[in-house]
Amino acid sequence: MTPSDLENLRSWCALRERCTDDVLQRLRRQQVDEAEAEQAVERLQNEGFLDDRRYVEAYVEGHAVGRRWGPARIRAGLRAKRIPDALIAPALARLDPAEARETLHALARRRADELPAGRERVIRWLLRRGFPLDDVLAAVDAAAQR
DSSP states (O other): OOHHHHHHHHHHHHHSOOOHHHHHHHHHHTTOOHHHHHHHHHHHHHHTSOOHHHHHHHHHHIIIIISOOOHHHHHHHHHHTTOOHHHHHHHHHTSOHHHHHHHHHHHHHHTGGGTTTTHHHHHHHHHHTTOOHHHHHHHHHHHHHO
16 A cells, blocks of 8 residues: 555545444455555554544434434444444443434324324334334324324
8 A cells, every 4th residue: 555545545534434344345445455454444543543433433423313213223334334242332322212212202203194004114114213112112102192
């Protein structure tokens, strides 16, 4: 890897949080040797441009608040990025359960006009967003009563 390649990676990582898997995939697409890619990742980590813990925190916050995802979908998204559970669990534990429940209820209320005829469809939609079944059923029932 040339110094300019490494500088390009630094700039790319500085734009927003990236995880190790993102960088490795980018380097594989550029057909960089695996050993060189690992060295580049290590260097970016040592320089502070790449930090999986920071990435996980940003991902959890952005997807829980911005995209209104539940914990199961967030966990699945992070696992797809090859993030270890040891980093995922603490970040998810920091999520406020009351806020997640309120988000779920707001989403159920938004789809309340489809109830009761489309109850199963709304339930599947909320489950795909990553919320637990018991909570989904309670939210759908509450939305249907309104």
